Amino acid sequence: MILIVKNIPSASQEDELADFVAPALRFCFWLPFKIGHILKTDIFCLKNPKTNGLAFHGRVFIDDDKAGRQAIKKLHGKRFNNKVVEVREYFIRSGKNDRRAGQQLVTVEILEQRKGDRRCHVKHSNQVQPYANVFDARNVYQVSRRARNELYDE
Incomplete structure (x- = not known):
């Protein structure tokens, strides 16, 4: 031992x-x-x-x-x-029992995705919102107050 x-x-x-x-x-x-x-x-x-x-x-x-x-x-x-x-x-x-040894390689598409998109399996268009709140806990992108004011001013 x-x-x-x-x-x-x-x-x-x-x-x-x-x-x-x-x-x-x-x-x-x-x-x-x-x-x-x-x-x-x-x-x-x-x-x-x-x-x-x-x-x-x-x-x-x-x-x-x-x-x-x-x-x-x-x-x-x-x-x-x-x-x-x-x-x-x-x-x-033993190297034979290591879970990491047999993992598949990750594609570039997955690596390029944002972390929130990878976890929710949500597909977004490539358009970026100018004032998005990316720190929302529910992963729902809300428009900021400034963008709402510009929207209502029109």
Whole structure:
């Protein structure tokens, strides 16, 4: 089983991560033997492109699934180097199961439509009203007060 330890401090080392997880693998508090062993640990960094913020996460490879579930229960919400971490099971996603992989390409006509037209499937003529209220919640285009005054002045 692979555990992911989310939101660890940036200065964390892999051996510190292993020392954090190792006590959770013990069978009982007073018994010395363990029910699982740590095979490998690694730390990776993810960058948020919108905020340019960095998030550090650690992966811990454990040989027994039962020990992994026990470690998740014991470590979730605990402090690691003065920071509260979230521990979950790490799932390896397959490219075959990705919904986005088999999507059809969008035609240029759909991309050129306005967002309101795409959602309502309403066909409008290409004529643009000079004073249309495009922020109407019901997607009904109302003529502005200025246009109404010009209409009644005639």
